[in-house]
Amino acid sequence: MRIFVDARSLLEKKPSGISRYSKQLIYSLLTFYPDKKFVLFTNSYTNNDSLQIYRAFPNCEIVSTRIPNKILHASFGVLRFPSLETFAKKCDVYFFPNVMYLPRLPFASVLTVHDISYLQLPRAYSFRNHLWYRMVRARSLIGGAREVVVDSIATKRAVLQHFPKKKQNISVVYPALIKPTLPVQRKKSDHLLVLGDIDERKNIYGILSAYEQVRSQDNSYKPLLFVGKRGYVNLRASTLRLFNTLKRRGWIQERGYVSEKEKWDLLSHAQGLVFVSFYEGFGFPGLEAESLGIPIIASARTCMPEVFGKGPLYVNPDNIQSIVHAMQLLPTLSTHVSYDNPLVTRSWEQVASVMMNIFTKVAYENRN
Known part of the structure; x- marks a missing residue:
């Protein structure tokens, strides 16, 4: 199976929780499924060393573009161009670990939606924030994904309030704890x-x-x-x-x-x-x-x-x-x-296993 992964969030200079989630999940998929081919798509106008850890995997292919983000985002968001198939040979599944600027989604797409607080709690967001979600076409991406993955049952309920048609195509996959590099012990509280x-x-x-x-x-x-x-x-x-x-x-x-x-x-x-x-x-x-x-x-x-x-x-x-x-x-x-x-x-091997089952299901539906 050939799996396209949108890995642009791995390049964040100050990694967010979503970036750390993406990094841990992608690393686990590469580790536990050496028989699958993963195509990581990234974009950076400058050189970035964040991907070195993934280059060591023989089942990993990295496709990097060097387009200024503003130009790429405008092209994806406004022109819906270029298609993702342009960047990699035909893949069986297209995985997006979070909502970002994207063109039209391929049929065999899996999108992780970490929350929809901008819809559930609009007062907490500024006009600029709401404008970003409009420009990124968040609602369209969620509605167009073949399978939506959420982090909790509560988020699943929230998504279905706004996207009731996704009832048969939404899965809860709990992430695992992202553990520290070295063991941490409790210290005197201050x-x-x-x-x-x-x-x-x-x-x-x-x-x-x-x-x-x-x-x-x-x-x-x-x-x-x-x-x-x-x-x-x-x-x-x-x-x-x-x-x-x-x-x-x-x-x-x-x-x-x-x-x-x-x-x-x-x-x-x-x-x-x-x-x-x-x-x-x-x-x-x-x-x-x-x-x-x-x-x-x-x-x-x-x-x-x-x-x-x-x-x-x-x-x-x-x-x-x-x-x-x-x-x-x-x-x-x-x-x-x-x-x-x-x-x-919970281990990231367990998380990767559930995600791979979803990829396999979507790939099968795509072929049939």
Whole structure:
């Protein structure tokens, strides 16, 4: 079987969660299916060493173009040209690990949709964000894919609300934990951690408001540390004001985007993880915290109870007092929580196996 893979996300200079997912999945497919041929499509106007690890696989063919991204995106998005078949000989299956600028999808296409929060929670996105989803034709791509893969049952339900015709062509494939390169041990806690992009979808105002109340009542409470790239373009003015006010008081700290090594180090020092988003498609930070036994405050919404299991303190993200109560309770909990969650021990070999079954099914349907 010859499988085309859109590997453009592997070239991100600051890898996102989706980029890390793509990297781990592609590496696993190449490792566990040496009898399959994988054609990785990438585009970079400058030289990039990110693909060296894949060149060592004899079952991997890399097709790289050197077109400025703006030109390629405009060509794909507006002209629907060139077709993907232009870049590689005819493939049995075309796999897209995430929604990006693409021309018309081939019939035998498999598309991973990590979340559709831009449809479920439009208020959390700026005009510019919504314009991007229009230009990339996200709805058209989801509707046109032969098979849609989602990360959770909650995301499947959300997709089917907007795309009911996909009922027979949508599969849930839980990702696995992306483990650190070296083993990580818990260390002395010195902060409460918020891990992920700083934007309205993450309920930043609710976190800040709750923390302000808790810290006002107990000045010895651990500082609140934000780790993740800024999404300030999506933050309301009231959220920004409160963020800056608490920052000036020295109650909160911000580290911005960090490497994987730094992230795991900061996680190992966390008294707890605050993950009270309005919407998530999967939620890697929660699994990462569970792997270290770190207490979690999480939203009882969308995929989080499904993915994180019974261990976290669940809150109503719309109710600030619910978050306040959980923050006050957190220091009284055991410093190490035992989570009985099979997703923490799930392997990428298992993920690759399920994906290969989907590829095989789509390839068979394409031939018939």
